[in-house]
Amino acid sequence: MRNSDSLSGYPLLHDYQLEEMWRTPQPIHPSQAKRGREGWNWRQRVQYAVGHALNEYFGMEVEVRREVPVQYVLEKWWPKQANGFESLFHYWDIKNKVSGELSKICALNKDLLTPVMLYEQFCTPVPELKVDISLIVQAAWQLSAGADSLLIQKYMVDYNPNVIHTFQHLTNVFCHYAFGALPQLIEVYCLLDGKKVRFVPGPASLQQSLDYVQLLRDSRDDVHRSTARCRCGNCMGQQRSRDNGTTKNKKEEQESKNRKERSFGPVLFS
Template identity: 80%
Template sequence: MRNGDSLSGFPLLHDYQLEEMWRTPQPIRPSQRKRGREGWNWRQRVQYAIGHALNEYFGMEVEVRREVPVQYVLEKWWPKQSNSFDSLFHYWDVKNKVSGELSKICALNNDLWMPVMLYEQFFTVVPELEVDISLIIQAAWQLSEQADSLLIQKYMVDYNPNVISTFQHLTNVFCYYAFGALPQLIEVYCLLEGKKVRFLPGSTSLQQSLDYVQLLKGSVEDIQKTTEHCRYRGCMGQQSSQQNRANKDRKEEREANNSKDRSIGPTLFS
């Protein structure tokens, strides 16, 4: 892989963090986070099931894939409880739509052989932007022996144009700096809507994608600064609140003592 797997010390852009940024614009405070999968919403749980199911399915020999329904594999990974969904109806509606759409997609992909990359995380350096990119490639197929013949696929739960654009541009930049060429084709499947978005990178694609990634880098840096500022201000505000509460308690204690002294009156000595 061009530039190797080692990181340069530049800021690192993770594709999954950028996706979460688009879906959750307001940063979640550490105190609001739940650890591990306990804090996942229904979309994250479904995405997890899709990822593992396709990893298992596309990892099979082509002859086996043609005999095994993808729904069977998906069932093994699908969330067993509906408590993270909006309702029981929502749970079954999402399951039926995702299962049906995956069945159609996998039938269309039966002419593809073994993927050259399957749910792997890769790193590469983009020196001119002074940034590292981390990209999870869900499935990549080599359509010919040429370096620029890669078909890269992404499977999303639902349609989000910002997430799709980010994936498109990150993939263009990543492939160029990691493999020396743009991909031949990028496909994004949005399963709940039954939508497929295709990109055919052209001669101007690389510069457009570099500009986009440069903007992403700046946006992430701004968000990190804002988060740190808010965290600092939050701590300062908490300290100030605690100090004000302590001052108020001392003031009330002094007033109570003064009131007690006035109620007793002067002490008479015999």
């Protein structure tokens, strides 16, 4: 496990890139993309604020954290302008919902003391799949002395089942190869929806997660090949015509694998 990019020579799977792949399946041409935060949408701006606020909040001494409202910390990081939001009303509505949900979550998690990992990026090789995984761990807590006692938490702006399943399987594979054991518990908080998705890894979880990550690796390669092509209407039409049969077969294959993977589904708590 390393706090840096891969040095193994394997292809590198970044968790945040895979999340973007699910959220925006159509690649954006470099000439259309704005650099830095200037091109962020409202979800990205909210996620940035939430990430920094929780990093600061959970990084406090336990005694201090219990006296400081998380809303106070969030206020320091929240966007000062409504740029990127649908309207001023939307800006305030999102702020109130996120602030209220974070307050409830932190109140429920008061028994968690000092995180063992807090907004750190790690990379670990997965020789079995000939790939490296780069994972940002937002918050991890050790529930007991064993290596298999980790509680891994993720905080998302809104509910997206594909992003959640990707995080679940990446986390399982990452923990197995980095620490030699699956986590005890994975929790994903969806702030705008007020949902908590909880995964308790079982005996079959590792193989299911390896299958899923292998599928992600192959899908990522397909996306990279597609992005490298010209995406004008004429070229895209010609490419669709050439690849129609192959794409159909791959889609059916992928749907079959997804149905198998979904046999280990999430447990939802409101």
